[in-house]
Amino acid sequence: MSDLVLSLRAVEKTYLTGDVEFQALRGVDLDVRAGEMLALMGPSGSGKTTLMQIIGLLDRPTEGTYLLGGRDVTDLTENERAEARNREIGFVFQAFHLLPRLDLLENVEVPLTYAGIPAYERRERALEMLDRVGLASKARNLPSQISGGQKQRVAVARALAGRPRLLLADEPTGNLDTRTSEEIMALFTELNGEGTTVVIVTHEPDIAEYTRRVVRVRDGLVESDTTHTPRAGVRT
């Protein structure tokens, strides 16, 4: 199917720590269609982050195949993976991971820099993205000067600056209070409404309520894959 953004088949991941092998994923099948928004749920240690890292081309599966936008990306070289991360994937992390010495605008520019976009256009687009998350007025602030919720907004702006087809968020609200979490989820809902495919990892049921589709992972396997009516995004 051509509108499949990603398709995992029999994906396994085995970590080797010293002599000890640990199988974090034990055969995961997962299809995500363009424009979907889904929550990956599961208890701590179930393999959500591992799965996210494989989807995000930060890590390779030990077994199985991975198609991203119809292309087999299982065996890409390191440079090809870097390029694909840059072009097709946007990351949002639990700990925000803004670069502390760069101001907000420069942070948003980072993926554009690696895409080789000229400085003036970079600046323009980064500013546009900051504006879309409501932080254009703080473009020249450092990350240390803004709140957690604002940091995560900047991270979202940075993830989307390169116009990726897939937005991956690993526990994006894990470091935020309830109210700010709701703001961020509302933002994801809106972005999804405008066409971006969103995969959110969470272990909080409240968060999963925002997505139509919920995939439950346990012990490295998909336990259930359900669809329900999402709760409407909260506006502030």
Add this chain to the structure above:
Amino acid sequence: MTAERLPAAQTPDEEETLPGRRGGLDFLGTLTIAWRAILGSPLRSVLTALGVIIGVAAVIALTAIGSGSTAGITKSLESLGTNLLTVQSGAPRFGGGGLVRGGPQQTITMKDVEAIGTFAPNRIAGVAPSSQSNVQAKVGSSNLQATVIGTWPAYETVRNSPVATGSFFTQDDVDGRKRVAVVGYQIVTDLFDGQDPVGQKIRLGNVSFTIVGTLPDKGNTGFGNPNAQVLVPLSTFQQRLSRGARSGTSVTVSNVYVQATDKDDLTNLQNDLTDLLARQHRIEDASSYDFNVQNQADALASLNATTQTLTLLVGAIAGISLVVGGIGIMNIMLVSVTERTREIGVRKALGAKPRDILTQFLVEASLLSVGGGLVGLALGVGCAYLGTLVNITPVFSPATILVAFAFSALVGIFFGYYPASRAARLDPVDSLRYE
């Protein structure tokens, strides 16, 4: 909050056709990233570059002062006269130490001088025997300690010592043992208030002389104080001022200056004069010579040899300090890579290739070392000018500056490579997890 301003709809599988998409990170971008990292921790950056700063400053300053003083000595050696041979009493010393005066008993007699004068007239442009003593020079009630040199008129050309005013004494003055004198610049300023003293009287010891000429300001540099010299006819000097230095029955002189006609003949003439004097003194064994003939070229050559040794030493010190500086850079860069593991992970997640990370840290290391080189250059030039405090005008060689600078840049790249490649090889998953 800002829902109305969210992005326009975007079809997810739309083909991206952004300009420069495949081009990757441009050089200006890399430079900016590195520059930000350096400015981000200025104190650390300065400390990191300190080794290079000191290394480059040391090379620049030491070589400039070294060549400055060499140039100074060369100039003052050359100002003593060109194509100059000096016949002196005492056994020959090797290594060109012909600048030391006094010491051995005088063995060069007026007969020797005569022999030299008639030896090879077409190869010798001038002969000026000289004897000297320190005498009080007195005009009215003022006086100063002067070095009175008794010599021949040829001294003017042989020792490159033309008069500023008046004229040199003549052969007639020598033949007639006239009491005439050519006085140095300090005599004019100190005893005559700077007025031209030609025609005036001056007392040297107990003898009154008439001043016929003055010497120009020779600077209070070099050896002794050439401005306190007074030149008089040798015959007059021997009769009235010296204590009758003799060897056997012959009157002796301190030394004989001989100017060769041809520069290329200098060494041959030196050997021939040595043979001549050996015959005069009836000494066969070279090891028991009681005289020596110094060649000005020898002194210059040994000076140059010394300079080259010094230059090598300075180069070695500089090389070592630059290497130490490089190790400093490597050290701090390794710490910096560890500290910025998370940053590297984030950058990789956002699309940085290993090569981008490698370049980033390499450029950072090179910027540090090149910056250090520039600061060192400025510092070195500044320090070199401190040499003027001791009358050495520094001489800067563009080649040295270029080499020191290029070397410092290379040091950054060389010692930055290992930390940079470690950064480039970091696994994105591990680095994102790194606390």
